[in-house]
Amino acid sequence: MIHLDQISKAYGPVVALDGLSLHVPAGSLYGLLGPNGAGKTTALRILCTLLAPDAGGVRVAGLDALQQPRQVRERLGYVAQEVAIDKILTGREMLHLQGALYHLAAPHLRQRIDDLIQLLGMEGWIDRRCGTYSGGMRRRLDLASGLLHQPSVLVLDEPTVGLDIESRGVIWQVLRQLRDAGTTVLLSSHYLEEIDALADRLAILDGGRVIAEGSPSELKRALGGDRVTLRVREFSDESESARVQQVLQGCPGVRQVVVNRAQGHSLNLVVDGEAVIEQLRRQLSEAELSVFSLSQSRPSLDDVYLQATGRTLMDAELEVVGNRDPKAERKQAMR
Amino acid sequence: MTSASPLTLNAALPDQGPAQRSAFADLSQETLALTRRLFLQLARRPSTLVAGVLQPLIWLVLFGALFAKAPEGLLPDGMSYGRFLGAGVIVFTAFSAALNAGLPVMFDREFGFLNRLLVAPLRSRSSIVLASVLYITSLSLVQSLAIMVTASLLGYGWPGGAGLLLVLVTLLLLVFAVTALSLGLAFTLPGHIELIAVIFVANLPLLFASTALAPISFMPTWLGWLAALNPLTFAIEPIRAAYAGSFSLQAVVLEAPYGDLTGLTCLGILAALALGLFLLIRPVLDRKLS
Numbered sequence: 001m002i003h004l005d006q007i008s009k010a011y012g013p014v015v016a017l018d019g020l021s022l023h024v025p026a027g028s029l030y031g032l033l034g035p036n037g038a039g040k041t042t043a044l045r046i047l048c049t050l051l052a053p054d055a056g057g058v059r060v061a062g063l064d065a066l067q068q069p070r071q072v073r074e075r076l077g078y079v080a081q082e083v084a085i086d087k088i089l090t091g092r093e094m095l096h097l098q099g100a101l102y103h104l105a106a107p108h109l110r111q112r113i114d115d116l117i118q119l120l121g122m123e124g125w126i127d128r129r130c131g132t133y134s135g136g137m138r139r140r141l142d143l144a145s146g147l148l149h150q151p152s153v154l155v156l157d158e159p160t161v162g163l164d165i166e167s168r169g170v171i172w173q174v175l176r177q178l179r180d181a182g183t184t185v186l187l188s189s190h191y192l193e194e195i196d197a198l199a200d201r202l203a204i205l206d207g208g209r210v211i212a213e214g215s216p217s218e219l220k221r222a223l224g225g226d227r228v229t230l231r232v233r234e235f236s237d238e239s240e241s242a243r244v245q246q247v248l249q250g251c252p253g254v255r256q257v258v259v260n261r262a263q264g265h266s267l268n269l270v271v272d273g274e275a276v277i278e279q280l281r282r283q284l285s286e287a288e289l290s291v292f293s294l295s296q297s298r299p300s301l302d303d304v305y306l307q308a309t310g311r312t313l314m315d316a317e318l319e320v321v322g323n324r325d326p327k328a329e330r331k332q333a334m335r
Numbered sequence: 336m337t338s339a340s341p342l343t344l345n346a347a348l349p350d351q352g353p354a355q356r357s358a359f360a361d362l363s364q365e366t367l368a369l370t371r372r373l374f375l376q377l378a379r380r381p382s383t384l385v386a387g388v389l390q391p392l393i394w395l396v397l398f399g400a401l402f403a404k405a406p407e408g409l410l411p412d413g414m415s416y417g418r419f420l421g422a423g424v425i426v427f428t429a430f431s432a433a434l435n436a437g438l439p440v441m442f443d444r445e446f447g448f449l450n451r452l453l454v455a456p457l458r459s460r461s462s463i464v465l466a467s468v469l470y471i472t473s474l475s476l477v478q479s480l481a482i483m484v485t486a487s488l489l490g491y492g493w494p495g496g497a498g499l500l501l502v503l504v505t506l507l508l509l510v511f512a513v514t515a516l517s518l519g520l521a522f523t524l525p526g527h528i529e530l531i532a533v534i535f536v537a538n539l540p541l542l543f544a545s546t547a548l549a550p551i552s553f554m555p556t557w558l559g560w561l562a563a564l565n566p567l568t569f570a571i572e573p574i575r576a577a578y579a580g581s582f583s584l585q586a587v588v589l590e591a592p593y594g595d596l597t598g599l600t601c602l603g604i605l606a607a608l609a610l611g612l613f614l615l616i617r618p619v620l621d622r623k624l625s
Contacts, residue, residue: 088380097369100365101365102456103458333447335624
């Protein structure tokens with residue numbers, strides 16, 4: 001449904017996209033995961049015909065977005081990250097304006113607006129001026145605007161950033177319903193949990209290109225191994241942890257043992273399956289070490305990200321925080 | 336929360352056939368919706384309208400009073416200063432309003448509202464510009480009419496019949512030209528601070544260097560030249576003539592240092608200016624809106 005083919009885009013010396021390719025199957029809920037500055041917004045802006053790529057091809061719903069942008073716009077709903085709303089108008093007036101820009105006929109439009117107001121739980125405030133809305137209300141209104149013309153592709157740029165739980169819940173539910181009804185939904189996020197909970201498939205972006213792609217379970221399975229957190233005492237000291245590490249390091253089926261200083265020198269292990277854990281317990285009792293606690297988990301998307309980039313998503317976020325230039329970013333978004 | 340079934344919200348739906356509707360129907364629908372938005376804003380924040388009427392009104396009353404005892408012979412045909420000033424203030428009103436045409440567009444650019452318009456399948460993006468022109472034209476005409484009514488209540492006269500038509504045509508041409516300029520600036524300047532600075536700097540000097548407040552014969556030569564080249568003058572003089580009554584387009588309305596100009600010539604210059612400015616800003620609009 002959506003094909004980005006070898007897209008490159010630079011803002012002056014800053015390379016935002018570096019040969020990005022993405023294929024979103026029809027009817028899927030697809031997640032675009034990556035830290036701030038990975039190129040998510042640029043990719044979505046190109047997809048939505050707001051921005052022309054320096055190189056590469058864009059196809060949406062079988063149409064060449066670079067050749068037939070207007071036809072693509074008719075089939076595409078876009079919920080942007082920067083919530084552009086006219087504070088003086090009421091939500092309903094905004095929707096009527098939006099409907100006219102998509103050339104919807106008046107009776108149909110009125111009905112459609114009523115349906116969406118109900119669907120997104122906006123009855124209580126839709127006739128108030130947008131200037132009085134909370135972030136969650138604005139986002140819901142934005143989602144309604146994006147859905148007015150019944151697009152076959154819905155694109156959302158970080159739709160739940162900074163939202164209250166209720167609004168987030170409403171948006172998640174609507175996105176799932178849309179996918180179930182056949183709409184192709186593409187959303188970007190830098191929340192791992194969001195993508196894990198929502199997406200059928202995802203692509204992880206870093207440095208303007210896709211570094212991993214698949215369904216969440218595929219990606220995690222490909223990574224393999226269970227995660228084990230082990231404590232021999234509630235708070236071990238460094239030497240004890242080092243000793244435990246030494247004991248476990250050589251065990252068959254143990255891939256990796258790391259001492260987590262931040263959490264009372266607990267040990268983080270990557271192991272191959274259940275059987276290894278019994279082996280671990282035996283090994284520990286032979287070495288006369290007790291087990292205070294042992295917990296097991298499957299790899300998370302964060303582990304997937306870590307594996308692909310060598311850093312956690314959190315670290316990547318922190319890295320770019322200081323480097324962002326809001327003024328330059330605003331200029332990029334301005335026409 | 337939701338009782339609507341997924342089917343009512345969904346999308347895998349019949350593509351609205353774009354071909355079934357005429358381009359004109361689409362264009363007028365989007366243009367009217369955008370114009371309506373601007374008027375809703377105005378209705379809920381009428382300060383622009385109020386200030387736009389108040390400011391020239393103050394000019395009219397204060398300046399009229401200030402020069403009420405202007406020496407005989409300063410003005411042609413023993414015209415009273417109030418009557419002389421009327422035409423100038425009417426034109427200045429329309430001019431100021433049109434000069435602000437770019438501000439809403441600039442704010443839309445800055446707040447990203449323009450992007451919302453640009454992802455919509457507009458039939459033609461000129462509807463964005465068209466809506467601004469429609470809005471600012473009606474706004475400035477309403478303000479000018481308010482000033483004209485006030486001026487007539489102050490006893491400064493009223494152009495009858497054909498004269499009124501001439502006033503409207505003249506104002507329209509000026510408003511088109513200045514709106515084009517302002518929209519061009521709104522798409523080229525980096526932000527509203529810069530745009531407001533340009534408006535601020537352009538406004539008063541253009542008023543003083545025109546024949547709004549005094550005739551050319553009263554000015555030093557250099558200022559006379561400036562006034563005779565100022566577009567405001569080409570709008571003021573035909574309107575002043577219309578106010579004087581018994582108006583003919585062939586009659587000389589402006590005795591400029593470089594020669595006499597008839598009303599028709601003035602209108603021609605304004606029309607050429609409006610056309611020229613629209614042609615000038617077209618590449619800018621094409622680039623920004625494509």
